[in-house]
Amino acid sequence: MSTPSEPGHDRSEPGLSVIVGERRQLINLAYRLLGSLVEAEDAVQEAYARWYAMSRQQQEAIESPGAWLTTVAGRICLDMLGSARARRERYVGEWIPEPLPDRTEWFSGRAGGGRAESANPADQVTLDESVNMAFLVVLESMTPAERVAFILHDVFRYPFAEVAEIVGRTPAACRQLASSARRRIRAAQAPAVPTARQAGLVRHFKEAWEASDIEALVELLDPDATMTADGGGLVGTVLRPVEGSERIAQYLIHIAGKAPGLTLLERTVNGRPGLVAQHAGVTVTVAAFSLTGGRITRIWAVRNPEKLRPWIENGQS
Secondary structure (H helix, E strand, O other), X not given: OOOOOOXXXXXXXXXXXXXXXXXXXXXXXXXXXXXXXXHHHHHHHHHHHHHHOOOHHHHHOOOOHHHHHHHHHHHHHHHHHHHHHHXXXXXXXXXXXXXXXXXXXXHOOOOOOOOXXXXXXXXXXXXXXXHXXXXXXXXXXXXXXXXXXXXXXXXXXXXXXXXXXHHOXXXXXXXXXXXXXXXXXXXXXXXXXXXXXXXXXXXXXXXXXXXXXXXXXXXXXXXEEEEEEEOOOOOOOOOOOEEXXXXXXXXXXXXXXXXXXXXXXXXXXOOEEEEEEEEOOEEEEEEEEEEEOOEEEEEXXXXXHXXXXXXXXXXXX
């Protein structure tokens, strides 16, 4: 998992390189806290704006600019999480965290044609187990304070004394928040599936979908599987989760029939094997999967074009 950029280190010179060097760390933190790259960018930009709004004398009085930026960004994210709950209640259909690509797949020649390194903030997010889609979906069930305390302590290894400064509660209260979040994670966590095994299952799923083989699709899906789609009201998709292997398989065959020329690509989605659907060379859907016992139990299909920006920017030649 990610590690903090030594928040307690002495930094007497808040030079430009030091401040700019914190950006990757802040983007990683904010994305995990918010589940949205766009919102993470906004939070980090606001933290930097507050830094540059201070006088040089005020900046020099701060012992650790990195710790200061982390504290400010964490508080901004906490506020954003509170307001996000209200916004997501008004969201059209289901809200799914924003999926992220593995930059090496786009820039190794498989899709990006060997282009120069991108400045896309998605490239700065470290893809580990703390950003897989199943993990992010569980984070969405937490209170804002639980999520912030858990991510800061369990993922980024900040001590509870520093977490308390960000959350605005006592260290003991933050310890309880993180413990409650941990219980939520354990309750929802499925046994880990090796990446190679998941990749093979996703490949078989892709082949069955391309062949419109409904029986093969049903066999690959858990009988109680659930598929959730996120169009944000901007593109057509189901507004409620589709439940059951047969209903999911029928829906997928229906979609394939309505969108001739759809191309399915095997890609890494939030660090795990997934699928990308392209139409006329444009990414229109990114699908993440969760597996249990050799079958697919959850599918998250993101179709909201506002959440596919990293895929469109990185994925088109």
